[in-house]
Structures are given as C-alpha cells and as structure tokens.
Amino acid sequence: MKRKGYFIILTICLMGYSAISQRPAGIFADAADVGPVNHTGNTTYNAETHAYRLTGSGANIWATKDEFHYAYKRLSGDFILHARGKLLGEGVDPHRKFGWMVRTGMDTSSAMVSAAVHGDGLTAIQFRRQPGANVEQVISPVKQPDVIQLERRGQSFLLSVARFGDPFWTVEVPFFEFPEELFAGLFICSHHPDILETAEFDNVRIVIPAKPDFRPYQDYIGSHIELMDLETCRRKVAYSASNSLQAPNWTPDGQMLIYNSEGLIYRFNLAFGQPEVLNTDFVNRNNNDHVLSFDGKMLGLSSSSGEEAYGSLIYTVPVGGGVPKRITTVGPSYLHGWSPDAKWLTFTGGRDGVYNIYKIPSDGSGPEVKLTDLPTLDDGPEYSPDGNYIYFNSTRTGSMELWRMKPDGSNQEQLTDDDFQNWFPHFSPDGKWIVF
Known part of the structure; x- marks a missing residue:
C-alpha cells in the first residue's frame, strides 16, 4: 500500500584533462574523446525527449588501450547506471560497441569496467583491473539487449542486461581495487579508426542506492515523478524533490497530477511544472x-x-x-x-x-x-x-x-x-x- 522513491544525483564537477571536451550534456558534466582517435566525436542531448546521441570513432576498447567517445561525470561510492540504447544504421564493423563505462582516469590505458553491446549482438562486461593491463570479459547469453545496467556495489561490479520487457540477466564480477571516486558515463566506439558510428540512449538514469542502514518510511532518499509514453516506453522526469513524492494520479483532462507528500495532497500542473497544496x-x-x-x-x-x-x-x-x-x-x-x-x-x-x-x-x-x-x-x-x-x-x-x-x-x-x-x-x- 506504500511505495518507495529513488534519487538521482545531479552534482556536476567540471574536469580539465587533455581529452578534447565539449559542453555538459544533460546529467553529464562533460563529453570527450578518449585515446588518439582520428575523428572528433560528439554528444547531443534532447531536452524534450531526455535522449542522448553519441557519435564517435576509435580503433577499439580492448587489450591495453582504449579509443572511444565518452559522456561522463564523477561519481563516488555505490551507484547504478541504467539506460536503454541502440546503435543507429547498419554500421561498418560488426564489433562497433556502445554502453556504460566506469574508469579510474581519462588516459587511454586507465583501469575500467564497461557494459558493452556490440553491433553483432555480443554483450559482455569487459574490464581492465589495473592501468595498462589486458582487458578481460564475461560474456552474457543475452544477444542484442537494449536495456543496459552497470552497478557498483562495494568492490564488485554487476552487469544486468535485457531486451526491453524481459527480466534482467545479471552477473557479478568482484574484487576491484578502484578508488572511491570514478568517472562514469555512456560510450560509443566504432571499432574502426576511420569511421564514425552513432548510438542513441533514452531512459538514462544514474541512481544512488539506499545505504545499508536505510529505514523504510523513516529515511527518504528523494523521488522523481516520471511520465512514460506508452507507445515508445520513453520516460521523462517531470519533477524531482529531496523528500518522498507518492502516488501521482492523472486528472481526467490530462492537465494535472495529484499526489501526496509528507501527509499533504498536491496538484501538479504539467504545463507549469510546479506543485501546489490542495x-x-x-x-x-x-x-x-x-x-x-x-x-x-x-x-x-x-x-x-x-x-x-x-x-x-x-x-x-x-x-x-x-x-x-x-x-x-x-x-x-x-x-x-x-x-x-x-x-x-x-x-x-x-x-x-x-x-x-x-x-x-x-x-x-x-x-x-x-x-x-x-x-x-x-x-x-x-x-x-x-x-x-x-x-x-x-x-x-x-x-x-x-x-x-x-x-x-x-x-x-x-x-x-x-x-x-x-x-x-x-x-x-x-x-x-x-x-x-
């Protein structure tokens, strides 16, 4: 009879690195090419649909070095990275890939973990435990998923993937000795130094999970009110608050939502984006x-x-x-x-x-x-x-x-x-x- 909310952290930290960077996009602090790419990549954010489009090149993300385009921010502690994504067009190399990536640095050989989906459907959690080490991987039996999630839980990373509407397949890889603060974001790699490829992402969320000592209905970690288009299943955040927002109900005319928070009832006008107490x-x-x-x-x-x-x-x-x-x-x-x-x-x-x-x-x-x-x-x-x-x-x-x-x-x-x-x-x- 009660529901929990969750909170997306929007703290932005601008960083100065040798990688060529762009202006911030959406929830990310920056976007840049990592490694000696031949063609400059690009990140765009659609403020109406809350979708991201990444275009980039790069020879590969493998062995001891990486080349790709990256939209990222800094995160500390545990987190969950969630998105729905797809590659656009037929592509040139079947091993072009996209997904989520966590890195210890912006150097081409930094330690990293990625949730990677390839053009031929191969899906894996790929990781480099130490700077300059070779990449290892655990391959998922799920081919061509469009829902991609990468979670940091203590010293472990968990890959969860699914085709939209299906349950997650999940694998955990433990024992990463990474620093508390990491770079985290979306990536695209063309797997060909002279080709640009594009991936599109929506339903992009960075979730900070509840602490182990969290007390339900006593502690609150914040909430979103989200709207989902039933045809496209694309979600948008309509309103956010640091306290608990519960049970939004549509009015029959579709103009307002009625919800409760801390014992009071609120009307939320979708046109103006502001709540008022009823x-x-x-x-x-x-x-x-x-x-x-x-x-x-x-x-x-x-x-x-x-x-x-x-x-x-x-x-x-x-x-x-x-x-x-x-x-x-x-x-x-x-x-x-x-x-x-x-x-x-x-x-x-x-x-x-x-x-x-x-x-x-x-x-x-x-x-x-x-x-x-x-x-x-x-x-x-x-x-x-x-x-x-x-x-x-x-x-x-x-x-x-x-x-x-x-x-x-x-x-x-x-x-x-x-x-x-x-x-x-x-x-x-x-x-x-x-x-x-």
Whole structure:
C-alpha cells in the first residue's frame, strides 16, 4: 500500500584533462574523446525527449588501450547506471560497441569496467583491473539487449542486461581495487579508426542506492515523478524533490497530477511544472491511497487524521479542495477505487488483523460490505471502467497474483499465474489495458 522513491544525483564537477571536451550534456558534466582517435566525436542531448546521441570513432576498447567517445561525470561510492540504447544504421564493423563505462582516469590505458553491446549482438562486461593491463570479459547469453545496467556495489561490479520487457540477466564480477571516486558515463566506439558510428540512449538514469542502514518510511532518499509514453516506453522526469513524492494520479483532462507528500495532497500542473497544496483542511496525514472519481469531480483520501487507534480512514473531498467528509467508521481502511457511477468506494480493510476487500457507499450513507473473506492478503481493488468487475491482487494461491470479481464479490477468478509478484492493477481510461 506504500511505495518507495529513488534519487538521482545531479552534482556536476567540471574536469580539465587533455581529452578534447565539449559542453555538459544533460546529467553529464562533460563529453570527450578518449585515446588518439582520428575523428572528433560528439554528444547531443534532447531536452524534450531526455535522449542522448553519441557519435564517435576509435580503433577499439580492448587489450591495453582504449579509443572511444565518452559522456561522463564523477561519481563516488555505490551507484547504478541504467539506460536503454541502440546503435543507429547498419554500421561498418560488426564489433562497433556502445554502453556504460566506469574508469579510474581519462588516459587511454586507465583501469575500467564497461557494459558493452556490440553491433553483432555480443554483450559482455569487459574490464581492465589495473592501468595498462589486458582487458578481460564475461560474456552474457543475452544477444542484442537494449536495456543496459552497470552497478557498483562495494568492490564488485554487476552487469544486468535485457531486451526491453524481459527480466534482467545479471552477473557479478568482484574484487576491484578502484578508488572511491570514478568517472562514469555512456560510450560509443566504432571499432574502426576511420569511421564514425552513432548510438542513441533514452531512459538514462544514474541512481544512488539506499545505504545499508536505510529505514523504510523513516529515511527518504528523494523521488522523481516520471511520465512514460506508452507507445515508445520513453520516460521523462517531470519533477524531482529531496523528500518522498507518492502516488501521482492523472486528472481526467490530462492537465494535472495529484499526489501526496509528507501527509499533504498536491496538484501538479504539467504545463507549469510546479506543485501546489490542495486544501484538505484537518485531513493532513494522508497516505498514498488516494483516488479520483471517474468524472474527476471528487477525490477520495486515506488518512490517519481520525482516531489514532484506527490508523488509516477514508474521506472524500471535492477535487478543488475543502473540508473532507469521513466515510469509513473503522480502520485501517485504504482506498483504491471509485465505481464509475461514483456511488461506491472499494478499499482494503484490516479487520482483526486480516486484510480483505470491501466496498461502501461513497456518501457514507450505509455500512461497509465485505467482498472477500480469506485469511490471506487481498489488496488493491479497482473498478473496471464499465463497472462490471472489481480487479484486485491476492496471495490466496501462494504468490501475489491478479484477480477479479463481480462488484458483489461473486465469481472470483485468477488472472495471472507466473514467477512474479503482481500488485495493484490500474485501468487505462478506455478500459483496454491494465498496468500493474
């Protein structure tokens, strides 16, 4: 019923090295050619799509020296480098390659680790443990992945790759004696000294993971609100904050997001890019289970602003703000959905330590109605846009899977059965898709 955020570090350090450098691009501090390349490379950043395009040459990244183009910054400690990328055009040499790279220096023979995808599909974590040493590698069985991740975890580096939509394949290579601060960034190498090749990257993120002593829901490492184009699956950061931002909900007109942070509800105008507090009067300990009615006129809230013994209770308020009306008499109650006609609310209720699915009249005029009755966890109920079903998630068969039932609780049927833990089904406005 709660979600975690993560924080991208944007500290920029400009560096003076003999490599030919460009102006900073996006989240990177600089871009430069490494090694004696014959043709100057280039990095461009599209501020609208948040995509990067790297063009570069270079004989190879192998043996005892490297030649390539690099967009980079300095990072310290543990980090995760994540991107989706592809080579453009047919290319000249099948061993042209692109990906992420971490280096101890900008010299052609510096120690380094790279997550490299080649033009012929070969994918590997390639590394030079000491300056001037020969490159070693561990080859991935995944060919031509477009999702590339390189993680530093203590003295280890982890390569994770996948074709978009598939699970990661991961390998860990330990025992690197690298300094605390490293260069990290995207690279392109043409594998031919007289040829320029180009790679394009999107969904580029540099993530600083939580510390080992991190305390969930007590410590926060910051958040992004991101927007994803469902056709291209390209993501953009719409807003960032150093505290916790939770559960953005689209308004039906697509102009605003409604989210919660530190107990308050905020409206975020996408055109202006700035949040404002929505007045919910005395209901000021909201959690992340808030839901807009289908017509966008009302907002349901889950909040611990009532009797402390009950924890979360459900309230409703006009979408423009005002004094909320309490709906549930007991708790904990976590709201997840409105019926399309706005007459009912469906929620997860904890009663005597057991969490099941309930519904209740949205005006508070009647008692809650229990729809599921099992000792396992049922959660995340949401009406389908046609009102014919309530979709939810349940552990009743062992793992967390998606289910649906009629609005009266009858005809409960399982929808997923796989190796994943499936939570919180949400419908597209036209009712054709579910995201979970």
